[in-house]
Amino acid sequence: MMKKTIAGSLLALVSVFLIYGCTGGVKTYPNTSFKGVVEDGSKETFLKVADATVWLIPATDVAAMGKTPIEIKKDSPNDEPLEDNLAANRGRYLNAKTNARGEFSFADVPGGKYFVYVEPATAKYLPGGDKSRKALGTDELGAAPMLIKVSGNVPPNATYIGSTACIECHEDQKHFTKTAHRLGITVIGKQSKLQDFSRFPEFNKGLDKLMAGTKFWFHGYDKTRGFDKYQISTKAPADAASVSFTATFYKDKDGSLKFRAENAKDPNDPARVYPVEMTYGGAVYKQRYLVRVGANLFPFVQFNQNGDESFADRGRKPWRDYHADWFFNEETKKLANPPQAKSFDKECASCHYNAYTLTKTAAGDYKAGASNDRNGELDIDGDGKPNEINMGCETCHGPGSVHDKAKEIDMPATIVSPNKLAAERSSAICVQCHSRPQGNLKNDQPVNTANKMMLPGTSRNTYLKDYTTREDAAKGDYWADGLHSKSHHQQGTDFIKSSKHRNGNQLVACSDCHDTHDSKFPHQMKADTNKAESCTSCHKDSTDLKAHLADKAKCTVDAAKITCSDCHNTKTMQTGAGFGKGLTGKDGKNYWLNDITSHIYDVPRKDNKGVKGVAPGAAMPIPYTKPCGAACHDTKNL
Numbered sequence: 001m002m003k004k005t006i007a008g009s010l011l012a013l014v015s016v017f018l019i020y021g022c023t024g025g026v027k028t029y030p031n032t033s034f035k036g037v038v039e040d041g042s043k044e045t046f047l048k049v050a051d052a053t054v055w056l057i058p059a060t061d062v063a064a065m066g067k068t069p070i071e072i073k074k075d076s077p078n079d080e081p082l083e084d085n086l087a088a089n090r091g092r093y094l095n096a097k098t099n100a101r102g103e104f105s106f107a108d109v110p111g112g113k114y115f116v117y118v119e120p121a122t123a124k125y126l127p128g129g130d131k132s133r134k135a136l137g138t139d140e141l142g143a144a145p146m147l148i149k150v151s152g153n154v155p156p157n158a159t160y161i162g163s164t165a166c167i168e169c170h171e172d173q174k175h176f177t178k179t180a181h182r183l184g185i186t187v188i189g190k191q192s193k194l195q196d197f198s199r200f201p202e203f204n205k206g207l208d209k210l211m212a213g214t215k216f217w218f219h220g221y222d223k224t225r226g227f228d229k230y231q232i233s234t235k236a237p238a239d240a241a242s243v244s245f246t247a248t249f250y251k252d253k254d255g256s257l258k259f260r261a262e263n264a265k266d267p268n269d270p271a272r273v274y275p276v277e278m279t280y281g282g283a284v285y286k287q288r289y290l291v292r293v294g295a296n297l298f299p300f301v302q303f304n305q306n307g308d309e310s311f312a313d314r315g316r317k318p319w320r321d322y323h324a325d326w327f328f329n330e331e332t333k334k335l336a337n338p339p340q341a342k343s344f345d346k347e348c349a350s351c352h353y354n355a356y357t358l359t360k361t362a363a364g365d366y367k368a369g370a371s372n373d374r375n376g377e378l379d380i381d382g383d384g385k386p387n388e389i390n391m392g393c394e395t396c397h398g399p400g401s402v403h404d405k406a407k408e409i410d411m412p413a414t415i416v417s418p419n420k421l422a423a424e425r426s427s428a429i430c431v432q433c434h435s436r437p438q439g440n441l442k443n444d445q446p447v448n449t450a451n452k453m454m455l456p457g458t459s460r461n462t463y464l465k466d467y468t469t470r471e472d473a474a475k476g477d478y479w480a481d482g483l484h485s486k487s488h489h490q491q492g493t494d495f496i497k498s499s500k501h502r503n504g505n506q507l508v509a510c511s512d513c514h515d516t517h518d519s520k521f522p523h524q525m526k527a528d529t530n531k532a533e534s535c536t537s538c539h540k541d542s543t544d545l546k547a548h549l550a551d552k553a554k555c556t557v558d559a560a561k562i563t564c565s566d567c568h569n570t571k572t573m574q575t576g577a578g579f580g581k582g583l584t585g586k587d588g589k590n591y592w593l594n595d596i597t598s599h600i601y602d603v604p605r606k607d608n609k610g611v612k613g614v615a616p617g618a619a620m621p622i623p624y625t626k627p628c629g630a631a632c633h634d635t636k637n638l
Contacts, residue, residue: 059112074464075461082115127421154457176517186377243265247327316577353389354371354391377390397415400415426511433446484570539564572594572596585638606622
C-alpha cells in the first residue's frame with residue numbers, strides 16, 4: 001500500500017487532551033490498561049486471529065482531519081479517516097500484537113478517546129474490525145476486555161455462485177429479493193424467483209401503458225441538451241414540422257412488447273421494428289426500457305411515475321426522451337440504429353449485474369457476463385444457464401464458492417462481512433456505484449483494465465487508483481457552489497464530504513442508516529425518516545427539536561410539523577419527475593422539488609450561489625424553497 005502523508009501540523013494533536021463529542025460535553029479521561037481478543041465469525045463459530053496488530057488511533061487526529069477540506073483524488077491524504085491517519089502516524093500510535101489465542105493487551109494507555117483499529121497480518125482477513133467505528137474513551141476501554149470481530153476476505157480462487165445458493169443457507173435474508181437492488185432489471189413477462197415486487201405496487205405502471213399501446217412523437221430537437229434532446233408527447237404536436245420520428249409501442253401476437261419507429265421527415269425511409277425485452281428501474285421514481293438491436297441492448301424512453309403533463313419542464317412530465325437521438329440521425333434525417341459502443345452492457349450494466357464481465361466481439365459488439373444462477377433473470381451469454389443480472393448477495397459479500405464449500409469453522413474467513421469493516425471500507429462498496437466516476441472504459445462504469453468491478457473490502461484508495469480514470473463527478477454534475485450534487489446516483493459523492501464520514505466521535509457507514517437486506521421503510525431506511533427518532537437515536541443531544549431549532553436557526557416554527565430531514569436532507573438531485581411544485585418566487589414562478597436526497601447533511605443557506613439571485617426554476621433546492629419553509633421563510637427574499 002502506497003503510504004499517504006498528511007500535514008503534521010494538523011494531526012499533531014495529543015490524545016490526552018479533550019475532544020468534543022456529539023453531546024457537546026467535555027470530559028477528562030484517565031490513563032488505563034486495556035486488553036481484549038480478536039476473532040472472526042459468530043458467537044458459535046469462530047477462529048482466533050493471531051499476529052494481528054491492534055492500533056489505537058487518537059480521536060483528536062481523526063477530528064482534526066475532519067476539519068480539513070477533503071481531497072477527492074488518488075492517494076488523497078485525508079479521504080480515509082482511519083487508514084490515512086494510520087499511514088501518516090504509524091511511528092507514534094500505540095499498538096499491540098495478538099498472540100496465538102488472538103489476545104492483545106496495552107499496559108498504559110494515556111487518557112483520551114481512541115478508535116480501535118485491527119490490521120491483520122495477512123490478506124486472509126480485512127482491516128478494521130467491528131469496534132473501529134466509534135471512538136471510545138479510556139474509561140470504556142479499561143472497563144472490561146474487548147471482543148473484536150474482523151471480516152474475512154474472499155480467497156483469490158473464489159468464484160461466483162449466485163444468490164440462490166446463498167439464500168439456501170441464509171434463508172433469513174430471503175427478503176433481500178424485495179429490494180430495489182434486486183428489481184433493477186426485469187425481463188418483461190418473466191418474473192424471476194429472486195424478485196419480489198410486493199413492496200412496489202406501481203412498479204410497472206409505465207410498462208402497462210406501453211403494453212396497452214402508446215404512440216410517441218419525438219419533436220423539438222435540441223442538440224445542446226444531454227440525453228433528452230427531444231420533447232416527447234403522446235399527442236401530435238401543433239407544429240408537425242418539428243417532429244423527427246414517431247415510436248408506436250404495441251403488444252405483439254406472441255405477447256412480447258415491440259415498438260415501430262417511423263420517419264416523420266421522410267415517408268420513404270422504411271419503418272423499423274424493435275423488440276423491447278426488459279425494464280430498467282421501476283421501484284424508485286422512474287422506469288426505462290431496454291430495446292434489442294442486433295446483439296445489443298439500449299435504454300429507450302423514460303417513464304416518470306410522479307410526472308405531470310401540466311408541468312412545462314420536459315424532465316418533469318410523465319414521459320421523457322432517453323437517447324432517442326441514437327435512433328434518428330438529424331443530419332441525414334433518417335432512422336438509425338444506436339451505436340454499438342453505447343450499448344447497455346458497456347455503458348450501464350456493471351453496477352447492476354452480479355459478477356460483471358465484459359468482452360468485445362469480432363463484430364464490434366459488447367457482451368456482458370454475470371454469475372450463473374438457476375433462478376437468474378435471463379441467459380445473457382447463451383450457455384443455457386440463466387444469469388443474475390441484478391445485484392446479488394456476492395456484490396457486497398464477494399464471490400462465495402470457497403465459503404459455500406468450507407467447513408463451518410472456516411466459513412467466516414472466506415467471505416466479506418461489511419459490518420466488520422471500518423466504515424470507510426464498508427461505504428466504499430456502495431459509493432463505487434452511488435457516485436459518478438469514470439472507469440477504464442471512459443464512461444460512468446467504475447471498472448478496471450480487466451473490465452471488472454471492485455471486490456468488496458477494497459480500500460477507497462485502491463478503488464480510485466485501479467478502477468477509475470476520473471475519481472468522481474464532472475463539474476456539470478454539481479450545482480453552482482461546486483459542492484452539492486445536481487445529477488442523480490451521487491449520494492456517495494456527497495457522503496464522503498460529510499461530517500459523518502470524517503469526525504472524532506463516530507464514523508458512519510451507509511449501512512448504519514440503510515438496511516441493505518430490506519426494510520419496511522422507503523429507500524431501505526432502518527427507521528422512518530418522517531420521525532425525528534431516525535436521527536435522534538444517535539444525535540441524543542438533539543432530541544428536543546424545538547430547542548435545537550432555536551439554537552441552530554433561531555427558528556420558532558412548530559417542531560411537530562417538521563423533522564430533521566426537512567432541513568438536513570435537501571433533495572438537490574433529480575432522477576424522475578421530482579415531487580412537484582415548491583414555493584412561489586417573487587416573479588410568480590415556482591421553485592421545484594427534486595427526489596434524490598443530498599447526503600452532505602448540511603443545511604444549504606439562501607445566500608448559496610446556486611440559490612441567491614437565481615431564477616426559481618434553475619435554483620438549487622434548499623429548505624427555504626420547500627413547503628416546510630412556508631411557515632417562516634419568505635422566498636421573495638432569495
